Amino acid sequence: MNRRHFLRTAALAVAAFAGRAVAAPLAAAEKFFKEPPWRRKKPYWGYAVDVAKCIGCGRCVDACKTENDVPREPFYFRTWVERYVLRRTGEVSVDSPNGGLDGYPAPREPESIAQSFFVPKLCGHCENSPCEQVCPVGASFKTVDGVVLVDRKYCIGCRYCIQACPYGCRYFHPELQVADKCTLCYHRITKGLQPACVENCPTGARMFGDLSDPESALTKFRETERIQTLKPHMGTEPKLVYKGLHKEVR
Amino acid sequence: MKDIRHLLHVAAAFVVVIIGFLIARHLVVPKSFGRIGHYRADAVDEIKALPLRYAGEQACAPCHRAQAKAKASSRHKGIRCESCHGALQAHAEAPSSLKPAKPKEGEMRAFCARCHEKNLSRPAKFPQVDPREHNPGVACSQCHPPHQPK
Known part of the structure; x- marks a missing residue:
């Protein structure tokens, strides 16, 4: 050469x-x-929350636990409601007694409050879901219609996914000894029903629909409203979007 | 010649280990794993088959026509029946098996207050009252029929 x-x-x-x-x-x-x-894909499921409509009644939390046999004790939630209290001093406090399941008492010292509101939380079924990426055995996965699920028979209970979720949307099921999370009520939506939390929300603060359908109410909502996701800097691209989110909400 | 026999021994050991691995893999990895993606495809069907607890709004109206009609034109029209009456898939399947829950007169004030008690954290436009001042002791439904509240 x-x-x-x-x-x-x-x-x-x-x-x-x-x-x-x-x-x-x-x-x-x-x-x-x-x-x-x-x-x-058709369908491709998405979810939206209108923060200004949430009244903090906790019907969604109760419905979720009932529909999905989530343990009744506090700390086990697939969805929960947080209350933000912004004081005139600049202090921000967040509380969620029993996940909002029993409703909320009126906040203390009302005269010092600048603003207060409720924020429902649940799994965002992220496009780039960290929980799915870290699973060592392939027990966390995304279905073709965009829902992040846990295979209870295949999960080894290592809890890595619980650590990985930046939104705190997973918990360790105390009886089944597996990771558990919101399925968007996969057993309901595949039968044409609404997720239990959406079904039971009295004010329409929660919205569920098909992102692949340009005519669906959810697509219209995303196109007409100013929407945000939580922690966009994480690059997880949640399919859960919020309208009217305050900058203090994490 | 002796050197080649050494190599053959190692090669045989490799073949045994690889075949053993393939057999073990075949036995351990579930049949449906990898059919759709890096997961067990059967898990999707198992999750789809979980039991329903809430029947959904469309299950109520065919029998409870009067209530559905009254509610449809009221301010409570956005509230689904099961929000107040509980999870009723069992009732929808066999109406006599489970009676829908209904807040009792004595519990009604607490029940309605869950949404309508005055609370600074709620949206200001949402109708709210202070239950301690607003006609204490009277059941809400005496003035505000829940299917057609005023």
């Missing part, structure tokens, strides 16, 4: 690799814009 031959081969190899390095991200970007993740 002479020098000329070596240089030519090396240049060709570099060109080939450079071409590949540019082509793959370009193709991925093109695919993303032509066919965004939420348009890929």
Whole structure:
């Protein structure tokens, strides 16, 4: 091999690799814009919360526990409601007695309160879900219709996913000894019913629907309202969006 | 020649280990694993088959027409029947098996207050009263029929 031959081969190899390095991200970007993740499958489930409509009655928390046999003790929740109290001093406090299951007493020292509101929380069924990525056995997964689920027979109970969720949406089921989380009531939505929390919300603060349908109420809501997700900097891309979120909400 | 026999021994050991691994893998990995993605496809069907507890609004109206009609034009129209009457899939399947829950007269004030008790944290536009001042001791439904509240 002479020098000329070596240089030519090396240049060709570099060109080939450079071409590949540019082509793959370009193709991925093109695919993303032509066919965004939420348009890929029909149906593709999503969820929205209108914070200004939540009255903190806790019917959703009760309905979720009833529908999904979630243990009744505090600390086991697939969905819960938080109350934010913003004082005039700038102090922010959050409480969620029993997840909001029993409702909320009026906040103390009302004269010092600048603002107070309720924020329902549940799994965002993230597009890039950290819980699914860290599962060592493939027991956490995303279905083709976009719902993040746990395989109870395959989960080894290592709790890694519980640590990984930045939203605190998973808990360790004390009887089954597996990780447990919101399924968007997968057994209901696949039969054409609403999730139990949406079904039981008296004010319509919770909304569930099909993101792949451009005419669905949820798609319209996402297109017409100013919406936000929680912790967008984490890059998890939750399919749960909020309208009217205060900047203090985490 | 002796060297090649050494190699053959190692190769045989490798073959045994690889075949053993493949057999163990076949026995241990569930049949449906990997059919859709890196998970057990049967788990999706198992979760789909979980029992229902709430029947959903559309199950009530065919029998309870009067209540559904009254509610449809009232301010409570957005509230689904089971929000107040409890989970009733069992009642929808066999109406006589389970009687829907109904707040008793004595418990009604606490029941209605869950949503309507004055609370600074609720949206200001939402109708709220202070139950200690607002006609104490009287059942809410005497003035405000729950299916057509005024």
